[in-house]
Amino acid sequence: MRPSLTAALALGIVFGLTSLSLSQNDDVFSFIPDGGRTLLSGLVEAGLPDIALNEITTGEKSSQEWLAFLDESMASVPAVAALDDYQRQTLADYLFYNAPIGTEMTAEALPMDGRDMTLRYCQSCHIVTVVITQSRAREAWLGTMNKPSHVEIDLTPEQREALADYLVVNAGIPIEEVPPELRAGGASY
Ligand code: HEC
Incomplete structure (x- = not known):
């Protein structure tokens, strides 16, 4: 595990409650690409x-x-x-x-996308930075989500695949683009 990742995890575990209280619509997450x-x-x-x-x-x-x-x-x-x-x-x-999409195609009515799942399911135990700064292949994302530490997360197998596909394309965000409050260890990270 890279040292920076360990630091992110440690901080995420210590401050897990803080990240939980951040709402999905908070601007601090605007750097995470649309789903x-x-x-x-x-x-x-x-x-x-x-x-x-x-x-x-x-x-x-x-x-x-x-x-x-x-x-x-x-x-x-x-x-x-x-x-x-x-x-x-x-x-x-x-x-x-x-698809085929049966609902009205408004942001409110459409089903969750990978970004929604990331914000909703991937920051209760660690900071979301652990997820969105990793550049990985699909199998590696699915591998993490199937680890004992992640298997209990309330996502179906198909949702996990959809999330993995979103992350393959959109994660790997450089740490410089992550707002300072979401960077573990601040400047040293
Ligand atoms: C129930 C708590 C919990 C939730 C929720 C959670 N994680 Fe984790 N995550 C952990 C723990 C514990 C570790 C460090 C130990 C390990 O890797 O198993 C970790 C580590 C990681 C790592 C780095 C190490 C690795 O195995 O790749 C990634 C990437 C990751 N999580 C992705 C995610 C994603 C994606 C989600 C949302 C679907 C998520 N996590 C939600 C507990 C959680």
């Missing part, structure tokens, strides 16, 4: 053509197929063209787990 719920509701708000809406409410595709669908939509849908590669991948993964 599929926010990306999709943003697209719907910006305006998606009926054909794309129809695809999302009726279609079932692999992540790769959703990504191809989004890539194709870039030419005709400015809001899709405005997404970067990471955001398109994040949204494609979200659609894989959640």
Whole structure:
């Protein structure tokens, strides 16, 4: 284990209650990239053509197929063209787990995304920094979530996979981008 990670864990365990009291909507977490719920509701708000809406409410595709669908939509849908590669991948993964979507596609009605799960389930025992600064492969994320220390977390196997996919694309955030109050040991971390 890297020394910085050990420090983050120690601090997280000592100050675990502090991080628990931080709400999901607190601005301090704004550096953590949007998940599929926010990306999709943003697209719907910006305006998606009926054909794309129809695809999302009726279609079932692999992540790769959703990504191809989004890539194709870039030419005709400015809001899709405005997404970067990471955001398109994040949204494609979200659609894989959640489409066909039966609910209203608002931020309030859509199912949780990987960012939501991270904030809700990954900071009660340690600081969220332990999670979002790690750059890992899918199997490594799933491996951690299957450890005895994590197996009791109230996420289904499918939610764990969705969370792993989100983290593969969006974690590995450099410590410099993490707000100081979430950095274990402050300047030395
Ligand atoms: C019930 C308490 C608890 C919760 C909730 C929790 N963790 Fe942990 N986590 C630990 C403990 C204890 C360690 C250090 C010992 C270990 O690795 O088993 C740790 C260490 C880690 C590590 C670093 C070491 C490793 O094995 O990779 C990562 C990454 C991690 N957790 C990810 C997560 C993620 C992702 C979530 C949310 C799904 C989460 N944790 C939620 C208890 C928790």
